[in-house]
Amino acid sequence: MSEIAFAIPGDLSLPTGGYAYDRRLLAEWAQMGVASRHLALPGGFPAPSEAELAETGRAILSQPYDSVLLIDGLAYGAFPEGIAAGLAGRVVALVHHPLGLEAGLSPERAAALLARETAALRHASAVIATSQNTKRLLVADFFVPEARITVAEPGVDPAPRASGSPTGAPLQLLAVGSLVPRKGYDVLVAALAGLADRNWRLTIIGAADRAPETAAALAAQIAGAGLGDRVHLAGAVDQKTLAAAYGGADLFVMPSLFEGYGMVLTEALARGLPILCTTGGAAAETAPDAAALKVPPGDAAALRAGLLRLLDDAGERKRRSDAAWHAADALPRWRDTATIVAQTCAMVSP
Structure with missing residues (x-):
């Protein structure tokens, strides 16, 4: 493995838990000396247009063949199976939570996302889940072999204890x-x-x-x-x-x-x-x-x-x-999380 190409869709600076996790992996790897870089993908995921899928394909296929592709699940879970199959042997899929389990989706849209993510995950060499609960879901409902899943829970930074509101205040x-x-x-x-x-x-x-x-x-x-x-x-x-x-x-x-x-x-x-x-x-x-x-x-x-x-x-x-x-x-620290993910990527040999 020459490096980790971490493919992430959309604006990495957005204040969501998933993007915060991705940002911290990149930051920790830079401090650890792990060869890695951010590969930006279009922002339309998990509902990409045909043009965005084509752009994604070009971006990923342009990576050096000895790079391991760590792909955020917001994108990978929405890949058509043809794209996922073409990347077999190179991909570590990062699953924060399955796309089809997002609240507010129509039953048809949820079913389509679940089917697409199930198909894509068949072709991932390894899968990173951010919790034991997600790992169990992937095994039971997405038919991912347990041996291919590694859990890397998010880290947390030490912080001062909250002081709370003043006496008598709401x-x-x-x-x-x-x-x-x-x-x-x-x-x-x-x-x-x-x-x-x-x-x-x-x-x-x-x-x-x-x-x-x-x-x-x-x-x-x-x-x-x-x-x-x-x-x-x-x-x-x-x-x-x-x-x-x-x-x-x-x-x-x-x-x-x-x-x-x-x-x-x-x-x-x-x-x-x-x-x-x-x-x-x-x-x-x-x-x-x-x-x-x-x-x-x-x-x-x-x-x-x-x-x-x-x-x-x-x-x-x-x-x-x-x-x-x-x-x-x-609680785990971010260095622990980054180490687990980097070690998982290192075991994937394109």
């Missing part, structure tokens, strides 16, 4: 993630609409341009529930602002319907935040039970009950905060 709830259907923010707002008599504020940090209709519907829902002065849609923010939001939070909330891993959960753990999350996808396993109160995804009543319990019980918040802070010591 409790600060924090949610982080793009405003897309899968994140379940409509369920969270519905749950909070029944808790207007409690003293809380919610900040949702996440890009609003990935699913504009969802973002607009969420803003309308907040206004309709009379929560405009209590729920702040902060949009995408820089790292300094994000760190300040974590530091000032009292409770981290993740209402996602499905997560391939849930990087924001480990970021909350790293700051010693008590967590309320769903059991959607890998989220049930990412946060320890002692640190996180967990409810079924899509269940506004269960989420409301969890919120009520944690808002009213400072002692439970403190116990879960201590458990989160303790658990942070055992």
Whole structure:
């Protein structure tokens, strides 16, 4: 292997968990001396046009033959089987979460994506999954042999413990993630609409341009529930602002319907935040039970009950905060993640 050509579609700077994972791999490899480079692919994935597929084919086929192709699943999962078969023997597929499991898809679109990703994965020499849950899905539903899958969980950086809100101030709830259907923010707002008599504020940090209709519907829902002065849609923010939001939070909330891993959960753990999350996808396993109160995804009543319990019980918040802070010591670091992925790529010999 001469180098890792890391093929990633779209804008690598976008504030999503998947792109953050990809950025950190490239940054860690640069520090480790691992020969690698970013191969930019068109931004239309997972619904590329014929022109974008042709451009992708040209970009990938122009790579030196002794390079290993690490291809982000946002692109690889949408490759027609003919393209995937033509790259057999050279590809390591990185799967954050299967494309067909994204919320908000029509049944026909979901089925088409699942079938295409299943076919493409047959031709990958190795597969990187970002959680044990995703690995199990790939084995059971996508028929990927277990021996070809390596789990490389996202790393997390050490961070100072959150100080929370001042005494007597509203409790600060924090949610982080793009405003897309899968994140379940409509369920969270519905749950909070029944808790207007409690003293809380919610900040949702996440890009609003990935699913504009969802973002607009969420803003309308907040206004309709009379929560405009209590729920702040902060949009995408820089790292300094994000760190300040974590530091000032009292409770981290993740209402996602499905997560391939849930990087924001480990970021909350790293700051010693008590967590309320769903059991959607890998989220049930990412946060320890002692640190996180967990409810079924899509269940506004269960989420409301969890919120009520944690808002009213400072002692439970403190116990879960201590458990989160303790658990942070055992979280993987990004150097560990980058090493696992690089070693997997090194075992693929074009």
